[in-house]
Amino acid sequence: MKPSDEFYVGYQPHAPAATGRFARNVAVALLALGAAAAAALSAGQRAFAPATFEFGAERDFVGVVEVDPYPTLLVKRPGEGSGWSRYLLVAFGKHGADELVGDRAGQAVRLRGALIHQDDRTMIEVAAGSVEPVVLEALANAADLPGEETLGVFTLRGEIVDSKCHLGVMNPGVRKTHRACATLCIQGGVPPILLARDADGREARLLLVDAAGGAVNDRVLDLVADQVEITGEVRRLDDLLVLRADPETYRRLE
Amino acid sequence: MGLEYRAVGWNRQKKLYDLTLAAAVAVYLAAFVGVGLALKPNATAETLLIRAFGTAAFALLHVILSIGPLCRLSPRFLPLLYNRRHLGVTMFFLGLAHAALSIVQFHLFGDVNPLVSVFTSNAHYGDVADFPFQPLGLAALVVLFLMAATSHDFWLHNLTAPTWKALHMGVYVAYGLLVMHVALGALQAERSPLYVVLVGAGLAWVLGLHLYAAGREAARDRAGVGPAAGEEVGDGFVDVCAVDEIPDARARVVCAAGERVAIYRYGGRLAAVSSVCQHQNGPLGEGRVIDGCITCPWHGYQYVPETGESPPPFTERVPTFPVRVRDGRVQLDPRPRPAGRPAGSCSVKGAP
Numbered sequence: 001m002k003p004s005d006e007f008y009v010g011y012q013p014h015a016p017a018a019t020g021r022f023a024r025n026v027a028v029a030l031l032a033l034g035a036a037a038a039a040a041l042s043a044g045q046r047a048f049a050p051a052t053f054e055f056g057a058e059r060d061f062v063g064v065v066e067v068d069p070y071p072t073l074l075v076k077r078p079g080e081g082s083g084w085s086r087y088l089l090v091a092f093g094k095h096g097a098d099e100l101v102g103d104r105a106g107q108a109v110r111l112r113g114a115l116i117h118q119d120d121r122t123m124i125e126v127a128a129g130s131v132e133p134v135v136l137e138a139l140a141n142a143a144d145l146p147g148e149e150t151l152g153v154f155t156l157r158g159e160i161v162d163s164k165c166h167l168g169v170m171n172p173g174v175r176k177t178h179r180a181c182a183t184l185c186i187q188g189g190v191p192p193i194l195l196a197r198d199a200d201g202r203e204a205r206l207l208l209v210d211a212a213g214g215a216v217n218d219r220v221l222d223l224v225a226d227q228v229e230i231t232g233e234v235r236r237l238d239d240l241l242v243l244r245a246d247p248e249t250y251r252r253l254e
Numbered sequence: 255m256g257l258e259y260r261a262v263g264w265n266r267q268k269k270l271y272d273l274t275l276a277a278a279v280a281v282y283l284a285a286f287v288g289v290g291l292a293l294k295p296n297a298t299a300e301t302l303l304i305r306a307f308g309t310a311a312f313a314l315l316h317v318i319l320s321i322g323p324l325c326r327l328s329p330r331f332l333p334l335l336y337n338r339r340h341l342g343v344t345m346f347f348l349g350l351a352h353a354a355l356s357i358v359q360f361h362l363f364g365d366v367n368p369l370v371s372v373f374t375s376n377a378h379y380g381d382v383a384d385f386p387f388q389p390l391g392l393a394a395l396v397v398l399f400l401m402a403a404t405s406h407d408f409w410l411h412n413l414t415a416p417t418w419k420a421l422h423m424g425v426y427v428a429y430g431l432l433v434m435h436v437a438l439g440a441l442q443a444e445r446s447p448l449y450v451v452l453v454g455a456g457l458a459w460v461l462g463l464h465l466y467a468a469g470r471e472a473a474r475d476r477a478g479v480g481p482a483a484g485e486e487v488g489d490g491f492v493d494v495c496a497v498d499e500i501p502d503a504r505a506r507v508v509c510a511a512g513e514r515v516a517i518y519r520y521g522g523r524l525a526a527v528s529s530v531c532q533h534q535n536g537p538l539g540e541g542r543v544i545d546g547c548i549t550c551p552w553h554g555y556q557y558v559p560e561t562g563e564s565p566p567p568f569t570e571r572v573p574t575f576p577v578r579v580r581d582g583r584v585q586l587d588p589r590p591r592p593a594g595r596p597a598g599s600c601s602v603k604g605a606p
């Protein structure tokens with residue numbers, strides 16, 4: 001019988017022969033098409049950044065707390081004269097670490113947390129209740145004091161991202177699909193950074209502060225995940241780059 | 255006899271259908287996540303799962319939207335249609351998994367209620383390219399939920415058929431919302447042209463298939479009326495075709511007075527009923543007479559030809575139309591008979 005002469009009734013246990021064969025072929029074709037589409041879509045995803053969140057693997061850190069403009073832990077690198085590392089501090093979820101370390105400015109502490117890092121930029125998600133004061137040995141010489149140097153005024157283009165997701169908690173932690181999340185994080189106190197790219201595609205990450213060196217979180221929300229241009233003074237605090245500019249002067253690029 | 259048929263919950267065909275569906279979903283998700291883990295070592299599991307669920311739901315929606323027009327083009331696709339409710343419910347759950355993971359990942363653990371945040375955390379509503387895409391996904395999910403929740407025939411009866419059918423046209427609203435959800439979201443963030451090409455091809459396929467099937471249908475409606483198209487032959491009857499043009503147990507569909515009417519021939523008699531099935535508007539005129547009842551090709555609802563009524567205990571009823579035979583030609587009165595006075599049938603020989 002031609003399929004067109006057959007009559008299919010779904011509640012009968014068997015489909016007519018030709019109709020059944022056709023349905024089976026369609027099912028096999030759809031299965032193959034689905035698998036091929038899934039593989040192609042997955043392979044076609046944009047490259048993922050080499051970013052890491054050591055979720056669940058907490059370690060101890062000892063250093064000096066700085067709270068302005070953003071909570072940071074200064075950790076002395078091993079060896080005399082080898083300088084300091086600056087770890088940005090954040091709390092669980094979409095929150096900054098102000099509540100965890102806000103009253104410890106300038107103090108030496110031990111804290112537990114999970115490392116978040118991409119390239120040379122590092123951050124710690126601080127475990128609540130783990131911050132406790134310690135006594136650090138006196139520093140031997142002046143070369144071992146934390147350093148600050150001004151690199152000059154630059155005009156930089158890039159995207160404002162929340163440092164926590166971008167550095168590794170989410171991947172990707174950039175672009176429009178991540179805007180809502182980045183906005184929430186920055187609103188919640190996570191330090192905003194400019195992911196700057198030059199014409200050759202080289203990237204730099206700069207912490208954003210206002211002209212007086214203060215936090216800018218609430219003033220950049222509207223520009224998150226867009227391409228922006230910022231002109232300001234770039235400073236290096238040990239291994240951390242900071243871009244100082246009034247958020248009013250940030251320019252959205254169309 | 256209809257009762258035992260329609261009450262069948264779980265037969266071999268339905269099981270095969272659901273097993274195939276489950277296998278297809280599993281293969282799709284495994285392929286997406288597997289390829290992702292193999293080729294993108296830096297990708298996080300959450301991102302791969304969010305994307306696997308989202309794209310699986312969207313792909314399945316294309317299959318669902320294709321079944322209707324494909325069945326209009328060839329009855330061979332009917333086995334796909336019979337149980338398509340399960341496709342819809344499966345698609346909803348895939349979309350729900352994607353949405354729930356997205357909300358946990360992108361909106362939970364902040365200072366704002368996650369569901370509020372879906373609407374407020376990107377506030378560029380006035381901008382075309384920057385327009386927030388996540389509220390569009392949430393709106394689609396609500397529509398899909400309403401359809402999945404009411405997909406059972408229980409709701410078809412309780413909401414009344416017209417309300418139910420209007421609600422289920424919402425699948426097109428959901429599709430439109432999701433195309434925008436993807437176009438304003440993932441397509442802006444991804445770089446590979448594959449994504450734009452696939453979304454565009456999917457849209458072209460869905461639109462093209464619907465237009466093509468509608469065109470074929472309109473042409474068939476016109477042709478169906480026969481050479482003496484709608485010619486008045488007295489007493490309000492119009493000429494349809496020669497008796498022998500209608501095979502036994504089958505119907506001739508004509509478009510009369512703006513409505514499709516199915517004229518069935520069975521065991522030497524003729525009867526005319528509306529070609530629109532009371533269940534889900536299936537094409538009743540493409541059915542067969544089985545065990546003395548007109549049987550819908552979509553889900554097998556049955557109607558007695560002379561009365562248009564489903565055999566007890568069912569209560570569906572389709573309008574009936576008077577037919578008669580003069581000089582070997584079938585003639586139809588395109589005015590439906592009122593409920594209490596069915597049109598009955600006539601002999602193919604011309605006697606009443």
Ligand code: HEM
Nearest residue numbers: 177304305308309311312349353356388391392394395440
């Ligand atoms: C509350 C509802 C929803 C939310 C919050 C939401 C959120 C998102 C987000 C954030 C993305 C980007 C993910 C990424 O690039 O990693 C996305 C993409 C996508 N969504 Fe949704 N979505 C919702 C509902 C839906 C529904 C119901 C469907 C389909 C039935 C869907 C289909 C897709 C597809 C196909 C993509 C592109 C692939 C991908 O990037 O995941 N979404 N959605």
Ligand code: FES
Nearest residue numbers: 531534536550553
């Ligand atoms: S439409 Fe479902 S049986 Fe006719």
